[in-house]
Amino acid sequence: MKLLPYIAKRLLYSIFVLLGLSILIFTLSRVIPGDPARLALGPMAPQWAVDQLREKLHLNDPLPIQYIIWLTNALRGDLGESIVSKRPVIEDVITFFPASFELVIFSTIISIALSVLIGAMAGRRANSLFDNLVRVFSYIGISVPTFVWAILFLFFFGYIWKMLPTLGQLSTEFTRPPFITGMMSIDALIVGDLGAFIDHFKHMILPSVTMSISRIAQDAKILRAGMIENLKKDYITSATSFGVPESRITFKYLMKPSIIPMVSIMGMEISGSMGGSFIIETIFNWPGFGRYGMWAMLNKDLNAIIASVMIVGAFFALINIVVDIIIAYLDPRIRMVERSA
Amino acid sequence: MQERLLEIQGLHLNYKVYEGYLKVLNGVEFNIDKGEKVGLIGESGCGKTTTMRSIMRTLPSNAVITAGKILFKGKDILTASMDEVQSLRRNNISMIFQDPTAALNPVFKIEEIFSDIIRFSVRTSSKKLTKDEIKLKAVEALKAAALPDPERILQNYPIQLSGGMRQRVCIAMALISSNDLLIADEPGTNLDVTIEDQILRLLGNLVNERGTSIILISHALGAVKGLVDRVYVMYAGNMVEVAKTDDLFSDPLHPYTSNLFKTVPKLTGGGIPEAIKGRIPDYFDPPKGCRFCPRCDHAMPICEKETPTFKDMGDKHEVACFLYS
Numbered sequence: 001m002k003l004l005p006y007i008a009k010r011l012l013y014s015i016f017v018l019l020g021l022s023i024l025i026f027t028l029s030r031v032i033p034g035d036p037a038r039l040a041l042g043p044m045a046p047q048w049a050v051d052q053l054r055e056k057l058h059l060n061d062p063l064p065i066q067y068i069i070w071l072t073n074a075l076r077g078d079l080g081e082s083i084v085s086k087r088p089v090i091e092d093v094i095t096f097f098p099a100s101f102e103l104v105i106f107s108t109i110i111s112i113a114l115s116v117l118i119g120a121m122a123g124r125r126a127n128s129l130f131d132n133l134v135r136v137f138s139y140i141g142i143s144v145p146t147f148v149w150a151i152l153f154l155f156f157f158g159y160i161w162k163m164l165p166t167l168g169q170l171s172t173e174f175t176r177p178p179f180i181t182g183m184m185s186i187d188a189l190i191v192g193d194l195g196a197f198i199d200h201f202k203h204m205i206l207p208s209v210t211m212s213i214s215r216i217a218q219d220a221k222i223l224r225a226g227m228i229e230n231l232k233k234d235y236i237t238s239a240t241s242f243g244v245p246e247s248r249i250t251f252k253y254l255m256k257p258s259i260i261p262m263v264s265i266m267g268m269e270i271s272g273s274m275g276g277s278f279i280i281e282t283i284f285n286w287p288g289f290g291r292y293g294m295w296a297m298l299n300k301d302l303n304a305i306i307a308s309v310m311i312v313g314a315f316f317a318l319i320n321i322v323v324d325i326i327i328a329y330l331d332p333r334i335r336m337v338e339r340s341a
Numbered sequence: 342m343q344e345r346l347l348e349i350q351g352l353h354l355n356y357k358v359y360e361g362y363l364k365v366l367n368g369v370e371f372n373i374d375k376g377e378k379v380g381l382i383g384e385s386g387c388g389k390t391t392t393m394r395s396i397m398r399t400l401p402s403n404a405v406i407t408a409g410k411i412l413f414k415g416k417d418i419l420t421a422s423m424d425e426v427q428s429l430r431r432n433n434i435s436m437i438f439q440d441p442t443a444a445l446n447p448v449f450k451i452e453e454i455f456s457d458i459i460r461f462s463v464r465t466s467s468k469k470l471t472k473d474e475i476k477l478k479a480v481e482a483l484k485a486a487a488l489p490d491p492e493r494i495l496q497n498y499p500i501q502l503s504g505g506m507r508q509r510v511c512i513a514m515a516l517i518s519s520n521d522l523l524i525a526d527e528p529g530t531n532l533d534v535t536i537e538d539q540i541l542r543l544l545g546n547l548v549n550e551r552g553t554s555i556i557l558i559s560h561a562l563g564a565v566k567g568l569v570d571r572v573y574v575m576y577a578g579n580m581v582e583v584a585k586t587d588d589l590f591s592d593p594l595h596p597y598t599s600n601l602f603k604t605v606p607k608l609t610g611g612g613i614p615e616a617i618k619g620r621i622p623d624y625f626d627p628p629k630g631c632r633f634c635p636r637c638d639h640a641m642p643i644c645e646k647e648t649p650t651f652k653d654m655g656d657k658h659e660v661a662c663f664l665y666s
Contacts, residue, residue, distance in 0.1 A: 234443035241397045242458045243431035256448045332498040
C-alpha cells in the first residue's frame, strides 16, 4: 500500500462526507422550532431589533441561499459570529477546542496503557481470579454512566480525601500561562512555569480518568476476548513448542493480532469523547469544546452549532484515517487487499 | 541394541469440559529409538495429536494427565521443570503442525518468526548470536527445506506464500530445533496430493541426512508405508497394534487395523472401499473393556470386561487384542 495516495484518497472521501454533514446539520438547525434571533435578544427586546438581527443572519432568505452564503464564508475561514458570545465562532473554537483536545489526549494515554495491561493479563489467564475481577469491572465500567463516576470521584477524591482539585483548570494562586497552543499543560511548559504545569496536571486527572473508565472497560474486554480467541490458534501452540518464552508470546505473537479490533474501537471512542465530553466538562467546570457545543444547542446559536458539529465531524474523519493506517500497518492482510483494490 | 529415545508408559489423559470429563487417552504405550522413523495411523479423533502435544507439553489448559510417564532419554517430561521443558523444546524436539496456514502467525514476517526461534534455540546451547548470524541460519534452514530464493521469503508475510511453500517454511522452522526428534502431525494433509507427496519425500530425506528420529502422523496410509520403519495403530486413546511397516501391511492382526486397510481406495477395481461400521466411542462414557469392542466383528465376552494389553507376537510385532491371548 502506498501511503500518500491512500491518505489523499481518504481525505478526498472525507471532504464529501463533511459536505453532506454540513447540509444535514445546517438544515436541521434551521427547521427545529424557535427563533434564534428572539432567543439571542431575550423576551424583552423590541420586535424591530429582532427583525434587524434576522436580516443580519440571513434568516429571511430561502434555505439553499442561506446554505450557500454560509458555505462561501466558511471556505474563506469565516464561520460567522456567535450570537451568544458576540465573537467570531472561529475564535471560540480556537479557545475551547484545545482544552478538550488536551483532556482527550490525556485520557487516551491512560486508557491505552491500562486497557492493554489489564486486557492482556486477563486474556492470558482466562478464568483466573484476576480475569473474573476484570470481567466484573468491565460490566460495571460499561454500564454505569459517566456522570455517576464523575460524581463518585468528586465526592471521594475531592471532598472526602481532598487528594485532587475538582474544578477548573488551574488553582487561583497560579497565573494562567499565556495562550500559545491553548493546551495549558503545554503552554505552561513552553513558558517554563513548572508549578502551573503540575497544578494543571492535577486538575486534569479526575476528568480524564472519568472519561477513560468506560473506554478502559470496553477496550480491555475486547483485547481479552481477542487474546482468548487467538490463544487457541496453532501459531501460538507452534511458538510455544519452539520454546519461545511466554512473555514474548503474550506481548508479541498474541498481542499483535489481538489488538487490531481494539484499535478500531478506540478510534470511535476518541472521536466520540471529543463531542460527547460535555457532561464531564460541565461537572468538572472544564472550559472545553463539548460544553461550548452544548451551550450553542441550548441557545440555538446557529453558527456555533454548525461549527462545533463540523469540527467534531472533521476530527472524527481524521481519527478514522489515522486508525485505518495503524490497522493496515498492524495487519498485512488488510494492506495486501488495499493494494490490489 | 538401539538406544531408546522416547518412551510413553500408560498415559491417561482427560479433558475437563462443562459437562464433565472426556476420557480421551486410555493408557497409551509408545516408544521410539534414536534415528528411528515411526508412523502413527488411526481415525480422526483417536488422540494422535493429543498424545503428541503431551510430549511437547503444549496441551490446552483443560487437559488433565491422570497417570503415565513420558520418558525422553530416560527423564520424565511430565514432571520436568519448566526450564527443562523449554530446553527440550528449543534443542531436542520440534513439531510440524497439520495446517501450515494456521501454524504461521499472519501478522509477522517469516523473518521475525524465524529469528525468535533461532535466538532462543541457540541461547541455551552457546553464546548469543548476532543479527547476521541469525539471518544466515534462517536462510540455511529454508534452503534445506528446498525453498527457492530464501532471502525474499524471509521478507514475506505468510499470506504471500503458497500452501506448499508455507508447509516448507514450517518444516524449515522445525529443522532448527529438532536435533533428536521431529514430530510431523499430518504434514501436507491440507495440500493437494502431489505437493503432499513432495513434502513427505522432503521430510524423509531430511531426517535421513540428519539422523533425526521422526514420528509421522498420517491419514495417507500409502505415504506412511514408504517412509517409516515401524507403524503404530491408534484407536480411541489406545495403541492397538505396532509392527514393522511391511509386516503390518502384509499381516495386520488387530481387527481394527485390517478394517482400516480396507477403507483405502484402490486404483484398480473394487469400487468404493468399505467404511468401518459404527463410530469412535463417546469419550464421556467409553466402553469399559476394549474400546473397539462395539465395532468389532470378532468381539468375545471378555472384550466387554477387560482392556487388552500389548502382547508380543515376535519380531517387534505387538497387538492388544484378546484374539491373540
